[in-house]
Amino acid sequence: QVQLVESGGGVVQPGRSLRLSCxxxxxxxxxxxxxxxxxxxxxxxxWVAVISNDGSNKYYADSVKGRFxxxxxxxxxxxxxxxxxxxxxxxxxxxxARVSVEWELLHYFDYxxxxxxxxxxx
Amino acid sequence: xxxxxxxxxxxxVSLGERASINCKSSQSVLYSSNxxxxxxxxxxxxxxxxxxxxxxxxxxxxxVPDRFSASGSGTDFTLTxxxxxxxxxxxxxxxxxxxxxxxxxxxxxxxDIK
Numbered sequence: 001q002v003q004l005v006e007s008g009g010g011v012v013q014p015g016r017s018l019r020l021s022c023x024x025x026x027x028x029x030x031x032x033x034x035x036x037x038x039x040x041x042x043x044x045x046x047w048v049a050v051i052s053n054d055g056s057n058k059y060y061a062d063s064v065k066g067r068f069x070x071x072x073x074x075x076x077x078x079x080x081x082x083x084x085x086x087x088x089x090x091x092x093x094x095x096x097a098r099v100s101v102e103w104e105l106l107h108y109f110d111y112x113x114x115x116x117x118x119x120x121x122x
Numbered sequence: 123x124x125x126x127x128x129x130x131x132x133x134x135v136s137l138g139e140r141a142s143i144n145c146k147s148s149q150s151v152l153y154s155s156n157x158x159x160x161x162x163x164x165x166x167x168x169x170x171x172x173x174x175x176x177x178x179x180x181x182x183x184x185x186v187p188d189r190f191s192a193s194g195s196g197t198d199f200t201l202t203x204x205x206x207x208x209x210x211x212x213x214x215x216x217x218x219x220x221x222x223x224x225x226x227x228x229x230x231x232x233x234d235i236k
Contacts, residue, residue, distance in 0.1 A: 035225065037172075045164075045172065045215055047225040062123075095171050106219050108162035110183070112171035 002026040002111045004096050009116030012086055022079040022096030022113055030054070030074035033099035035109060036081045038092035038118075048094070049081065053103055064090075086120045093117050124148050124218050126228035134236040141203040143231045145216035150196045153220065160220035163192055163201045166230075167212045175214075176201065203233070211235060 008020040022034070036048040049060045049070040058070050069082040079096050093115040100110035125148040135141040151160045159179035164172040174183045176192040179199055189204045203210055216228040 044213075044230045045166075045217075045227040047227065050225065100174075100177065106160060108174055108177040108217070108219055109164075109172075110174050112173070114171055 002098070004098065004111055004113035006094060006096055006113045006116035009094065009118045011119045011121060013122050014087060014120055016086055017082070017084045018086060018118060020081040020083065020094055020116055020118070022081075024077045024079065024096075024098075027098075028102075029072075029077040031102040033103075033105045034070075034072065034079045035097045035099065036068075036070060036079075037095045037097055037109070037112075038090075039095070039115075040089075040092045043092075046092075050099075050105060051079070052105060057105070083118070086118075088120050091118060091120045123224050124151065124221055124226055126216055126218060126226050128214075128216060128228035128231050130231060131229070132232040132234065134234045135203075135206045136236045137208065138205050139236075141206050141210075141233055143201045143214050143216075143233075145194070145199040145201070145228050147197045147199075147218050147220075151218045151220035152196050159195050159199070160218055161194070161199055162217045162219060164215045164217065164227075165210075165212045166215065172215065206233070206235070208235060 003025045005023045035050045051058050051070045067085045071080045095115045096113045097109035098111045101107040127146045129144045161179040163176040166172040180192050192201045213230045213232050215230050
């Protein structure tokens with residue numbers, strides 16, 4: 001069965017960096033685009049970034065562009081989110097999610113991980 | 123970017139009664155070449171990640187009970203729960219996947235039992 005397990009969250013000071021990971025299993029990881037979505041405490045869902053199945057295409061929300069980098073290692077079935085210059089407003093639960101159709105990006109998200117919590121605070 | 127809005131912000135419905143949630147996009151999410159609306163609905167229960175309910179504006183995800191239905195096209199969409207059950211208490215989000223980047227979500231509608 002499809003599993004997505006995020007890790008790497010924690011408490012970090014403003015201006016510092018953090019790298020999140022999402023370990024995938026139960027499907028052919030290299031065939032699917034992947035997203036990061038975040039949710040601030042008590043708030044709604046905010047899409048963060050997407051990467052194509054082969055890593056050749058990456059897109060970001062304006063709120064993180066230039067600070068966050070999405071990447072993947074298909075040999076390790078792992079998705080990453082490198083977060084630099086963190087701000088208090090980046091505090092959120094970060095979820096990874098799979099695009100529902102192989103090879104494409106413009107589809108809904110069919111599987112989600114349980115999330116990893118990032119807290120940016122001094 | 124496409125902006126998604128939802129109404130109401132919250133609603134309370136008696137068990138067994140109908141609940142309806144509206145979603146509006148700032149521009150059409152209907153792709154003319156395939157006549158598909160790039161609109162999905164998700165359910166999020168407390169302490170859980172979102173779960174996909176509906177895609178292509180009206181297609182139920184596998185395993186989703188048929189009391190959940192959805193309709194709409196272009197810029198206006200509706201999610202309906204025909205007979206509310208206790209396990210349907212959740213926040214419901216619409217999302218457009220028409221434009222990349224974007225993939226914007228609506229602000230969510232909280233559904234409770236009256």
